[in-house]
Each structure stands twice: as structure tokens, then as C-alpha cells.
Amino acid sequence: MSMQTPATQSMFQPNQMMRRVMGGAFVGVGVISILISLGMLVYLVLDVAMRGLPWIDWQFLTSFDSRFAERAGILAAIAGTAFMMTMTIAVSLPIGVMAAIYLQEYAKESWLKSFIQINISNLAGVPSIIYGLLGLTIFVRYMMMGRSVLAGALTMALLVLPVIVVATQEALRAVPSSIRDASLALGATRSQTIWHHVLPQAFPGILTGNILAASRAIGETAPLVTIGALTYVPFTPESPLDRFTVLPIQIFNWTSKPQAEFHDLAAAGIVVLLLVLLTMNSIAILLRQRVGGTSRRRIG
Amino acid sequence: MQSGWSEHNLYRRNWARDLRERLIAGVLLIAATVGVLTTLGIILSLANETIQFFRIVSIVEFLTSTSWTPLFSVQTFGIWPLITATALTSAIAVAIAVPLGLISAVFLSEFAPPRVRSMLKPALEVLAGVPTVVYGFFALIVVTPFLQQFIPGLSTFNSLSAGLVMGIMIVPLVSSLSEDAMSSVPQSLREAAYGLGSTRFEVATRVVLPAATSGIVASIILALSRAAGETMVVAIAAGQNPTFTLDPTVPVMTMTSYIVQVSLGDTPYGSLSYLTIFAVGSTLFVMTFLMNVISHWVVRHFREVYD
Known part of the structure; x- marks a missing residue:
């Protein structure tokens, strides 16, 4: 603009009014967009609870799946989820x-370390269903585990490994290096230092990371569908080579049925699943706050 | 008594101890390579079955045909209907998640008081912790009937509600990554802009957003990759019809839903339909891998460095 007209005093228009209105309007838009997301979440939870809660009773928790909605339950799914997650x-x-300790405490800056590190962050971006295909070829077929709890558990273990490694590395990084120096200076070896001083300090952080990883695995469905975890399992798995089902697969199964009663059953299963996740995440948050009270505070 | 035995021990190398230390380091290294082995396992298992698939089916047909009917008596193997369905649902998801996530991120990073921010940020993260099968249920049982009141022609299974719900699901991904990018913009830039008389809104949109562009673009690409690989929402709510279309109101079949459909059926090991899920899986893996690589590349090459 200044190219065409001489700069006079009247050319400067602070236009304060308009500019402040823009800012105020944006705050409105920002609050609305967060409320849209959170509102969806609240609506989802309420809707599922209204549909599902009337179905949750002792019979629901202690029965196997059935063709009749009134007799169906999630015993096999709960047992399968617990067994597989363990x-x-x-x-x-x-x-x-151990992988995190290697990367954080042992590995020197080298191509090997950065290769392993990049590889782990890439693994975190691989779609979960691809892990299912991996589990299907390696565990179910090649190692001949069949569609068993063991095959499912190993597939899930590979899936959550990147989450655990990254979280553990972060927990180890938060341990002040003065603690390592003090221990090494007193003649402890590297492994003694890590075992007696670094790990205890990092423990709450590591636990938090593992709980979050576990809560991711509990809700995962796709890889288990791919390795062929059964949808109708009228028994609780006893040995690692038994076939099994888990809560999300049971929910998927009921959702896929055309009858409305089964959709309510699915909602009941979702309520149970969300309660389990809520409990786990609350524990993780409590632990994180306790960590925040001790060693993390130094950084701020 | 002053034989100095302790001195002797102090300066002698303790072979047992050294050996133990080396062993421990070795075991830890082995644990660290499990991740590399996983990647190798993924690539080898996908490649092996995919090569077998292309021994039977022409790769030209796979990449050019627009008809996908491997489970019918007249088999055709064109991947395009699955790709367009994946692109369609992902595009809808990203069209929802990017505005919502980005505005939320700007608000949280530049406008919200610390107390409000420390409450809203974890609340948004909860969205990412809800299992995907729950979102699938929500899309099919709640969102689709709701939308059908306004869109009469909407079928029970459609990419619109699957995409919408997936969009809400990945809001936290976009918002937290973008917010990280914005909060790493140096405070001095903001202060300089304020010093020149900018309002908060101008600082946010003309200083912070441009400076954080690389991180924001990376988060959008990651969101796209995440949506493309997402399985349960589309398998439940988007349908099982491999139609070559971009119409969001009709049933479609994404790459991931196809893998689920075959896995649910009784597919004999080694049969052609068993091999198809690996060909589709490889395609999905390559696509998401490329998107992840591009996103890392964007961060590294277009990052503004102010130090």
C-alpha cells in the first residue's frame, strides 16, 4: 500500500476495534472446536451407558456367548483378555x-543406535492390522501355535513394544545423571548403577508407560481378528495353546449382528471395557503425578 | 598386617566382573534388536506371500483394474476400489480432524490460560485412548441413524459416518503434535511481534503458525497415515462392498476392511484369497510407510531453526 500513496499520518489505521474482535472471535471458535470433540466423547459415553447399563448383571458377567441375547455374557472374553494381557x-x-536401557544407558552415538531408534519410531507408525498379518504368518503358521492365546499375546507384545521402549527411555532420561556419576564414582559397575539406582528412580515412569501400553493392547481388535481369534468361544482358555476371544472382539461380534438386542449387549461390553481402561489410566495418572512430585520437578 | 591386600585387589582386573558386565550389555543389545527383527519379520512375511500372489495374478491387473471380486466365482483383482475407499474415508477423517485439531491446538497453545490448558489437554487425549471398536459401534449405531434424518439416501453402511467418527478419533493426534510444534517456537518471536503492536490473534496466525508449519504439516500427514491404517471403524461402519466410487453415502470397502472380511471367513491357508490379504496388506504398509517417511522428512527439512 505504501508504494502507491505517500505515508501520511492519516494512512496509519490501527483498526484496533476490528483486530480485537478477531481475537475474541477466535477464542470463541477455539472453545467451540474443543467442545465439539469433547461433546462427542461425552455423548458417546452417555449413549453407550444408557444402552448397556441395564444389561450388566451377574448373569452377563458370568455367562458365555449365546445365540439368545438374554443368556449371552462376557465370561470367555474377560478370561481371554486377562490371560492374553498377562x-x-x-x-x-x-x-x-531392556531395549530402552540399552539405547539410553549403554549405546554410544553410532549408526547402530540411530538405526535401532529410527526403526522403533517407524514401528510405532505401522498400522495395527499389519501386526496381525505378521502374527498370522510367523506365530500362527510358521511356529504352528495355531489361533491360540499365545499367538495373540506375542502379536500384541510386538505391537506395544515401541510404546514401552519410548516410555521407558523417557523415564530413564528423567533420572538425573548426578545419580549415575555418584554411583560410578563409588566403584559400582554400570549394571550395578542401573539396577540399584537408575531403575528404582525411573520405576514409576516405567510403570506408567507400561500401563498405557497395556491399555492400548486391551482395546486392540484388528490384529486379533487377523490372526483369527474366534468370535464364538464357549469356554475359558486354560492353556496358552487354547483358542480364545477377547472383549473388543466380542463387542465387534455383537455390533455386527443385525438384531438391536445384540447392539445393547455390545454397549454393555463397551461399558465394561471402558471401566477397565478408566481404572488402568487412573492408576497411570496417579503414578505420573507422584513422579512429578519427585525427580521431574528438577527440570522445570 | 599392612600387606595391602585390598590394594592388590583394587588394582587387579576383576575378570569375573568384567565378563558379567559384558554379558549384561550383550543381553540388552539382543533385546534392543527385537524391534529390528519385528520390522524384518513384517517385511519378509508380507513380501513372501505377496510374491506368491503375483505368481498367480498379474501385477498389471492388480494396479490398473477397477474391479475387486476375489471372493466371487469370476475373480478380478484390481486394488483401486479398495484404495479409493481408503482415500475417501481418510479424506473425510482428515477434513474433520485438521480444522478441529489445529484450532484446538492454537487455542491451547496461544490463548488458553495455563490452568484451562492443563485441564483441556488431557481431556482431549482421552479421545485417543478410547478403543477403535467403540468408535466403530458409535459410527454404526449412533451416528449413521442420526445422519439419516438429514440425508435420506444414506445407506446403513457408508464412508461418511465412518470418516466423521474417525476424524473425531484423530483430533488428539493432530492437536497434540501441532501444539508441540507451536510451543517449540521461541518466545522471543512472540515478544518481538507483541513489541510491534500485534494483537494476540495476529501473533498466533502470522508468527507462530508460519514458524510451526513444518510440524503442523507433519502432523497432518501422520493423521492421514493413521486414518488409512485404521481398521475397526471402517470395518464396522463403512461396509463390505468394493465399489469404485467417491460417493460418501454408499457402502464401500477399504483395504483394512477387506483384510478383516477375509480373516473372519474360513479361508484355507495358502489359497488365493488367503494370499490376497497379504497383497492388500503390502499395499497398505507401503502407503503408510511412505507417508510416515514424508512426515519425518518434512520436519527435518522445513524446520525453522532460530538458535
């Missing part, structure tokens, strides 16, 4: 934590 964590926690 094995998933038993495999992924030690491997994930």
Missing part, C-alpha cells in the same frame, strides 16, 4: 525395558 506384558515388559 502373557503380553510378561513378554513385552522385560524386552521393552
